[in-house]
Amino acid sequence: MYNFTSVNDVQDLSAMVNLGLQLKKSPNAFRELGKYKTIGLLFFNSSLRTRLSTQKAAQQLGMDVMVMNVGADSWQLEMTEGVIMNGDKAEHVAEAAAVIGQYCDIVGVRSFPGLVDRNYDYSEQVLNQFIKYTGKPIVSLESATRHPLQSLTDLITIEEHKKTARPKVVLTWAPHVKALPQCVPNSFAEWMNRADVDFTIAHPEGYELAPEFSGNARITHDPKAAFIGADFIYAKNWSSYKDYGKILNSDPAWMVTKEKMDLTNNAKFMHCLPVRRNVVVEDAVIDSENSIVIQQAGNRVWAAQAVLKTILESL
Numbered sequence: 001m002y003n004f005t006s007v008n009d010v011q012d013l014s015a016m017v018n019l020g021l022q023l024k025k026s027p028n029a030f031r032e033l034g035k036y037k038t039i040g041l042l043f044f045n046s047s048l049r050t051r052l053s054t055q056k057a058a059q060q061l062g063m064d065v066m067v068m069n070v071g072a073d074s075w076q077l078e079m080t081e082g083v084i085m086n087g088d089k090a091e092h093v094a095e096a097a098a099v100i101g102q103y104c105d106i107v108g109v110r111s112f113p114g115l116v117d118r119n120y121d122y123s124e125q126v127l128n129q130f131i132k133y134t135g136k137p138i139v140s141l142e143s144a145t146r147h148p149l150q151s152l153t154d155l156i157t158i159e160e161h162k163k164t165a166r167p168k169v170v171l172t173w174a175p176h177v178k179a180l181p182q183c184v185p186n187s188f189a190e191w192m193n194r195a196d197v198d199f200t201i202a203h204p205e206g207y208e209l210a211p212e213f214s215g216n217a218r219i220t221h222d223p224k225a226a227f228i229g230a231d232f233i234y235a236k237n238w239s240s241y242k243d244y245g246k247i248l249n250s251d252p253a254w255m256v257t258k259e260k261m262d263l264t265n266n267a268k269f270m271h272c273l274p275v276r277r278n279v280v281v282e283d284a285v286i287d288s289e290n291s292i293v294i295q296q297a298g299n300r301v302w303a304a305q306a307v308l309k310t311i312l313e314s315l
């Protein structure tokens with residue numbers, strides 16, 4: 001594996017999941033592998049889990065780590081090709097990425113979508129420019145359309161906690177006060193459609209994900225029905241893909257409540273975090289023993305370490 005930007009970069013999904021679980025048991029088994037190698041982690045947007053877990057994973061493989069908040073710590077970058085740079089942006093991504101590629105053996109990039117121009121976002125302009133100009137392996141730390149480290153984490157967590165061979169997994173939309181990316185649900189759906197699970201997506205009308213992501217998932221527009229008999233409830237807000245970047249619904253009936261969780265097969269509650277308590281999910285659920293959001297966040301380290309180990313072995 002060279003780049004890690006989507007599930008398509010993973011040759012053997014169950015082997016990658018098992019590697020994550022193996023590393024969780026023996027975190028320092030490969031501490032020599034990344035010695036004298038450097039990873040650069042670039043953040044155009046905020047992060048807690050991705051920033052800390054990826055650093056920890058790299059350190060546990062013996063790597064040196066450099067972290068930069070692009071635009072805040074560095075120069076404002078011009079991302080558009082062929083423009084006259086007479087505005088407020090001092091550096092073009094062509095030079096910035098190429099220079100970063102001189103310093104790093106692997107580069108991680110977080111760059112959320114603008115949620116204005118769907119074609120621009122869904123063509124992954126920013127991620128592809130770093131792939132083009134760094135000349136080094138790129139790991140997505142959440143791009144304009146996907147969050148693959150989160151999705152590998154989610155699959156590892158489901159594998160760890162499932163009680164049946166083919167669990168019923170439900171991705172349920174939940175309200176939010178802001179227009180959020182489709183990255184996490186896109187990516188979760190992409191990975192679940194390749195995993196051995198019974199997968200349902202529940203969302204209001206108008207929140208259909210792009211078909212290349214929702215795939216053959218069962219879809220329902222009923223905020224309760226999918227909870228019946230579920231083994232895993234994965235809650236997430238996203239803005240409309242069809243009416244791009246818009247908030248079409250804020251009905252609190254879509255919030256995850258104990259009443260709805262009581263319809264499940266004693267389901268585990270999952271969320272990628274950060275989560276808006278009592279908007280997305282009520283305290284009674286996220287504070288219950290059915291919530292595995294902290295264990296899920298802990299597994300971010302093992303997902304990142306499995307990916308970095310696999311890339312290091314191909315260098």
Ligand SMILES: CCC[C@H](NC(=O)CCC(=O)O)C(=O)O
Pocket residue numbers: 178180181183184237272273274275276
């Ligand atoms: C891992 C999730 C990152 C991001 N979440 C947010 O931007 C939440 C921001 C907020 O709640 O104000 C998202 O939804 O893609």
Ligand SMILES: NC(=O)OP(=O)(O)O
Pocket residue numbers: 046047048049050051142150272273274
């Ligand atoms: N889930 C996740 O990626 O969290 P951060 O945005 O805090 O990194």
